[in-house]
Amino acid sequence: MDVALPFSGIGFFLLSFASVAILLFCKHFLSSYIKYKYILFSLIVVYIAFFLPFQATIGILLFSLYIYLIYYVFSYSGYRKTLLPIVLVSLPMILFKLDVDGMYKIIGISYITFRVIQAISDQKNYGSLDFFEFTSYLFFPPTLLAGPIDRSYRFKSDLDNGYANISTSNFVSGWELLVIGGLYKFVLAEFVAKFWLAEIDASSTSIVTMINSAYSYTLFFYFDFAGYSAMAMGVGIMLGISVPRNFDKPYLAKNPQDFWRRFHITLGSWLTDYFFKPIYMYLQRFSYFRGRRLLVQNISITLTFLLMGMWNGLVWHYIFSGLLFGLYSSIHNCYVHYVRKGGTDIFSVTPNILSLCMKRLLMVNSVVLALYVFSGRVPL
Known part of the structure; x- marks a missing residue:
């Protein structure tokens, strides 16, 4: 099947709309038989298993086993200190930053690691997540690669609301954010990248050229990243998850x-x-x-x-x-x-x-x- 990295092309958007349709169908016809969180979990597993590059799928699988072991061992062992599990959870990310080859080449590892650290740190205040909740929280596709960084207890509250968040009003709100994000990332950021940033000689030591490079990159970075974040919010809302806001006229x-x-x-x-x-x-x-x-x-x-x-x-x-x-x-x-x-x-x-x-x-x-x-x- 075709690869569909988050917001990398039309394939991911088609998958997202198909997922919304499935959730809507389940809300109307299966809500009495199967909970919302199990459907969302199943959609995420299918996405990771069949629509990510093979190496990325294997990397996530191995990383998941490692993370689950640490999270649940420390969750149910009565161990109250958080420093040791946090250090253990961070090791794959550190190895990735050190450019160590092997299983540590995992897409979104920085954001996933911060989510795990948050879930571990807040267990004493908000309780542990079950397997389905924890998996969905870590690997929710719209926020997989570049955030925003949600909180586990806030994510769980949306799962607990069940199908209530799958609504016409939320679809419209999500669609508006998706269009704005797409305009930012695929139109404005691409325009700046192609017609401004790409025309600059980055190796030049001319002060004027360096200033030009600095301002063009800043504008590109904002449109690209804010666009991605807005699209993540939009698709998240459509799927019933209120992804937190990441930019506000910075x-x-x-x-x-x-x-x-x-x-x-x-x-x-x-x-x-x-x-x-x-x-x-x-x-x-x-x-x-x-x-x-x-x-x-x-x-x-x-x-x-x-x-x-x-x-x-x-x-x-x-x-x-x-x-x-x-x-x-x-x-x-x-x-x-x-x-x-x-x-x-x-x-x-x-x-x-x-x-x-x-x-x-x-x-x-x-x-x-x-x-x-x-x-x-x-x-x-």
Whole structure:
């Protein structure tokens, strides 16, 4: 059968619409006999088994067995600490980032690993998922390759709602997001890539060319990624799963914190809950850091963004771009602290609208620089 990677071509969309039709049929004729979560699970298994590349299917199968063993052993053994299972779950992803050959070449491994870590970390608060729920959560096709990163307890709530989310209104809402996402990814991103980005000599050290490359890549990256996320939301809603929003006008952000509340929202939220907060609490155990809240915040922020860079890949441009984002947030933290202590806010000397424009201009250009580094197009 033809390969249909998520949102890679017409095949995936046809499969998605066929899945919606099957769920709608089951809602009207089989809902008394078989639960929604079993139908969704079956559709996901069929997709992985028959419509992904053979090597990807084998990789997911082996990875699943490994993940299931860790998740359920630690779930039912009464073992309360989460660090060991998290380290074990992360090993395949680390090997993948180190470019180790073998079973670790698994599509979507970074996002799948973060989902597993979240499910393990929140078991004590929200309980464990059963086999069908856990599998569907990890390998839900619209979010398999590039997120958004859902939370297991939120995903489970949609499964528990059953067929109620399969409705005409949700299909229309999903269709609107799908069309917008398709416009972003397949029209605008492709237009920028073909007629702007591709025309630039990435090896040129001319300042004008590098600036041109930076802005074109930033625009391409936004349309491509935001488009993918919108389509994932749209197909998810059609299938009865409310995939969380990932973008909210990020280039209107006025500071780094505001930016990460708008850009790749689910990753920023995940890193805050499962990395920044634990690191922050851990550092406060040391007597040296007590009373040095700003320092602890900045160290935790920097380490968090460093992790984000390494999560994208263990190459210098991903890591350095993460450090840049960490530096932006730390500088903003220090500036806010300075103003609160009575320092002069340089943005307050201008009218509000001009001040807002200045903040947005500074932020968007900072992001352009970091994403230019992220792109690997810097001629070094």
